[in-house]
Amino acid sequence: MARVRMRDVAEHAGVSVRTVSNVVNGYSHVSPDTRSKVQRSLDELGYRMDYLARGLRSGRTGFIALAVPFVAEPYFAELAEAVIRAAGRRDITVLIESTAGDSEVERRILEGGLTNVADGVLLSALTLPASDIATKKPDFPLVMLGEHSVGDQFPRVGIDNVEAARTAVEHLLGQGCRRIVALGRNGSENGRQRTEGYERAMSAARVRRVNWMVVPVEDWTRDQGYAAVRELLEGDGPLPDAIFAFNDALAVGALRALDASGVRVPEDVAVAGIDAIQESAYTHPPLTSIAPDLDVIAERALALLEEQMQSPNAPEQSPPAEVPREESAAPAIVEDTPFRLVIRDSSAWSPKTP
Amino acid sequence: MARVRMRDVAEHAGVSVRTVSNVVNGYSHVSPDTRSKVQRSLDELGYRMDYLARGLRSGRTGFIALAVPFVAEPYFAELAEAVIRAAGRRDITVLIESTAGDSEVERRILEGGLTNVADGVLLSALTLPASDIATKKPDFPLVMLGEHSVGDQFPRVGIDNVEAARTAVEHLLGQGCRRIVALGRNGSENGRQRTEGYERAMSAARVRRVNWMVVPVEDWTRDQGYAAVRELLEGDGPLPDAIFAFNDALAVGALRALDASGVRVPEDVAVAGIDAIQESAYTHPPLTSIAPDLDVIAERALALLEEQMQSPNAPEQSPPAEVPREESAAPAIVEDTPFRLVIRDSSAWSPKTP
DNA sequence: ACAGGACCTTGCAACGATGCAAAAGATCAC
DNA sequence: GTGATCTTTTGCATCGTTGCAAGGTCCTGT
Numbered sequence: 001m002a003r004v005r006m007r008d009v010a011e012h013a014g015v016s017v018r019t020v021s022n023v024v025n026g027y028s029h030v031s032p033d034t035r036s037k038v039q040r041s042l043d044e045l046g047y048r049m050d051y052l053a054r055g056l057r058s059g060r061t062g063f064i065a066l067a068v069p070f071v072a073e074p075y076f077a078e079l080a081e082a083v084i085r086a087a088g089r090r091d092i093t094v095l096i097e098s099t100a101g102d103s104e105v106e107r108r109i110l111e112g113g114l115t116n117v118a119d120g121v122l123l124s125a126l127t128l129p130a131s132d133i134a135t136k137k138p139d140f141p142l143v144m145l146g147e148h149s150v151g152d153q154f155p156r157v158g159i160d161n162v163e164a165a166r167t168a169v170e171h172l173l174g175q176g177c178r179r180i181v182a183l184g185r186n187g188s189e190n191g192r193q194r195t196e197g198y199e200r201a202m203s204a205a206r207v208r209r210v211n212w213m214v215v216p217v218e219d220w221t222r223d224q225g226y227a228a229v230r231e232l233l234e235g236d237g238p239l240p241d242a243i244f245a246f247n248d249a250l251a252v253g254a255l256r257a258l259d260a261s262g263v264r265v266p267e268d269v270a271v272a273g274i275d276a277i278q279e280s281a282y283t284h285p286p287l288t289s290i291a292p293d294l295d296v297i298a299e300r301a302l303a304l305l306e307e308q309m310q311s312p313n314a315p316e317q318s319p320p321a322e323v324p325r326e327e328s329a330a331p332a333i334v335e336d337t338p339f340r341l342v343i344r345d346s347s348a349w350s351p352k353t354p
Numbered sequence: 355m356a357r358v359r360m361r362d363v364a365e366h367a368g369v370s371v372r373t374v375s376n377v378v379n380g381y382s383h384v385s386p387d388t389r390s391k392v393q394r395s396l397d398e399l400g401y402r403m404d405y406l407a408r409g410l411r412s413g414r415t416g417f418i419a420l421a422v423p424f425v426a427e428p429y430f431a432e433l434a435e436a437v438i439r440a441a442g443r444r445d446i447t448v449l450i451e452s453t454a455g456d457s458e459v460e461r462r463i464l465e466g467g468l469t470n471v472a473d474g475v476l477l478s479a480l481t482l483p484a485s486d487i488a489t490k491k492p493d494f495p496l497v498m499l500g501e502h503s504v505g506d507q508f509p510r511v512g513i514d515n516v517e518a519a520r521t522a523v524e525h526l527l528g529q530g531c532r533r534i535v536a537l538g539r540n541g542s543e544n545g546r547q548r549t550e551g552y553e554r555a556m557s558a559a560r561v562r563r564v565n566w567m568v569v570p571v572e573d574w575t576r577d578q579g580y581a582a583v584r585e586l587l588e589g590d591g592p593l594p595d596a597i598f599a600f601n602d603a604l605a606v607g608a609l610r611a612l613d614a615s616g617v618r619v620p621e622d623v624a625v626a627g628i629d630a631i632q633e634s635a636y637t638h639p640p641l642t643s644i645a646p647d648l649d650v651i652a653e654r655a656l657a658l659l660e661e662q663m664q665s666p667n668a669p670e671q672s673p674p675a676e677v678p679r680e681e682s683a684a685p686a687i688v689e690d691t692p693f694r695l696v697i698r699d700s701s702a703w704s705p706k707t708p
Numbered sequence: 709a710c711a712g713g714a715c716c717t718t719g720c721a722a723c724g725a726t727g728c729a730a731a732a733g734a735t736c737a738c
Numbered sequence: 739g740t741g742a743t744c745t746t747t748t749g750c751a752t753c754g755t756t757g758c759a760a761g762g763t764c765c766t767g768t
Contacts, residue, residue, distance in 0.1 A: 005724060016748050021726065029746055050470045052406045052415070053724035056753050061406065063471070071450070072435040072632070074428065081426040084452045096425070096450040098438045116404045116754095117417070117471075222636050256636045278426070282576050282610045284638030359754060370718050375756065383716055407754035410723050470724095 004045045013041035065118035069101040074277040082294035115140040120305040141308035143301045155333035157301040159292045165197025168272045173205045177242035182214045184246025194246045225253025248273040248280045270347040285345035292339045358399045367395035419472035423455040428631040436648035469494040474659040495662035509687035511655040513646045519551025522626045527559045531596035535567045538600025548600045579607025602627040602634045624701040639699035646693045
């Protein structure tokens with residue numbers, strides 16, 4: 001059975017191809033009679049739209065692309081799930097692309113590598129250096145997820161990383177901890193911001209600088225968290241009384257290392273993370289974490305994307321710019337979405353179940 | 355800057371559109387002179403292929419679709435990552451679709467809902483009832499992942515679930531466990547097979563039937579594993595001495611429930627799972643599990659898919675079938691891929707680190 | 709000098725759908 | 739009955755690319 005095209009349906013129903021198209025697209029001026037006749041043929045032949053062909057002609061594919069560094073990282077997987085849910089409510093299909101944390105791939109996406117196949121792009125950039133972001137000005141709908149890009153010339157949706165980190169550290173301070181390790185600084189902007197949140201909280205609590213401690217890692221993964229804490233424990237410095245991990249994956253690794261060394265959590269060392277991935281409710285002990293509202297992030301990101309997709313964009317016929325157009329662009333859209341502090345046993349003494 | 359088309363490049367370089375196409379596609383009979391001239395224009399104008407248009411004309415999009423029940427389930431996320439890696443080696447882009455475990459969506463995919471946009475489909479079906487699978491005969495390249503479908507008329511790649519389960523249970527038996535609970539039966543074929551593996555192992559070890567125990571769940575998720583074990587512990591029956599969870603997510607939930615109740619693992623109850631998701635190396639204690647080789651699965655699946663994509667398929671002009679074509683189809687291709695038993699502390703007394 | 713190739717380049721039509729605008733038919737006021 | 743208006747249906751061109759096959763040009767061997 002070869003592919004059924006509109007032409008086939010048209011012949012079967014005895015109408016023109018255009019009329020079939022009208023029925024399929026719910027055009028209003030079609031007589032009920034014709035509509036049902038066509039619909040019957042449609043069903044009978046099992047017609048399915050060729051989205052490629054439609055996309056070619058109409059410029060709309062019905063797809064959006066979501067680019068994340070690693071699909072298998074729980075946070076990104078859960079984010080993807082939220083985006084898929086939100087897109088489903090809008091009859092949009094999500095195409096997920098993995099950048100493998102490669103800045104080359106991220107650059108290619110910024111330059112439009114996915115625009116032919118997707119109407120818009122959600123990019124969760126990991127490594128993209130500020131310089132690249134600053135110079136590019138994409139001519140297609142794009143929304144950045146989660147990362148405060150320096151220039152902020154693209155719309156961005158995500159939690160305020162500084163505030164999130166500060167909230168977590170404040171909580172640990174509130175539990176009486178003072179020697180708090182910040183685990184996870186790396187080259188990323190995100191890492192910088194979470195470091196800043198840590199410093200602000202420590203500073204505000206007047207913790208002596210000698211007790212500050214920032215431990216670098218390469219990636220925000222379980223094994224890096226494990227290795228870093230392992231090293232920390234083997235060192236000869238005094239033990240910290242808390243670990244603030246920049247994400248839950250690091251925290252999971254940290255918990256494992258502490259457990260393996262017989263360090264009690266939270267009695268000896270309290271632990272908190274960021275992301276509140278599902279896994280974090282099942283660690284030993286369950287992990288205190290900052291929970292971004294992924295559904296809100298996805299919803300807002302899609303709304304912003306749709307806004308851009310609807311605006312004519314007017315790339316060519318824009319009237320001669322009055323202002324020389326140098327950085328006179330619209331003010332950056334930066335949406336900070338809400339987050340919650342989820343307190344679990346890893347930082348508190350009132351046991352809870354997942 | 356509007357979209358740059360081949361026509362624009364052709365004009366800029368002073369050649370025909372077709373020649374540009376030839377250069378872009380690496381056609382061999384192009385003079386070095388022309389090639390470099392075109393290449394220069396290509397770069398200068400920043401040309402990017404419109405994959406939609408190419409796909410429309412040539413029938414090849416360069417995409418394959420991977421449909422999994424839930425992107426956020428670690429096993430599927432890791433599987434997706436493996437598929438993406440394998441596809442990357444072949445210059446294929448993977449489009450990930452989430453079926454949300456909805457058999458309606460799975461059916462739609464089997465009927466070809468993704469064929470316009472993808473050259474082939476990898477489907478990891480969860481709920482698809484045998485009846486549906488049995489009656490459909492897709493006219494596009496399709497490979498099933500992981501699930502032994504009853505009819506097995508589609509190529510399938512994955513571990514032998516019966517053997518995998520048997521291996522895990524044999525290991526627990528080898529540790530001296532006898533009252534082993536199988537955790538995770540549900541309506542799925544996969545669940546049936548893992549139950550069978552459990553039963554075979556128990557039977558072979560001559561464990562008295564009164565000690566067999568199969569606990570049903572709805573989904574193979576952490577919370578279901580937690581709830582089921584919680585219930586088990588609250589019941590008045592004697593405690594099991596081991597839990598064999600049908601996947602690691604269930605095992606993670608089980609471990610948490612045991613931990614919360616103060617049951618020691620593995621001293622009181624040993625635990626083993628299937629999948630060996632990354633998370634399983636970081637549980638308390640680290641989880642013994644069956645590790646399928648995801649890279650092999652992905653690699654073999656793509657190879658089978660490419661085989662189908664290359665074969666002409668000849669759906670219409672096939673010579674009048676000598677045999678009435680009823681179920682005389684080619685023998686099922688079922689590739690069982692290797693797996694390993696990864697022994698960690700949850701079932702053994704020789705401590706290991708992740 | 710010329711047929712036969714090999715090499716390079718090109719024009720045309722087509723993939724399956726929709727934008728556009730006009731044609732055909734129906735309805736109504738006067 | 740006639741034009742005006744509204745509804746319903748249609749034909750044609752077109753989106754950006756590649757398949758096909760032909761048209762050149764330049765060797766090569768005889």
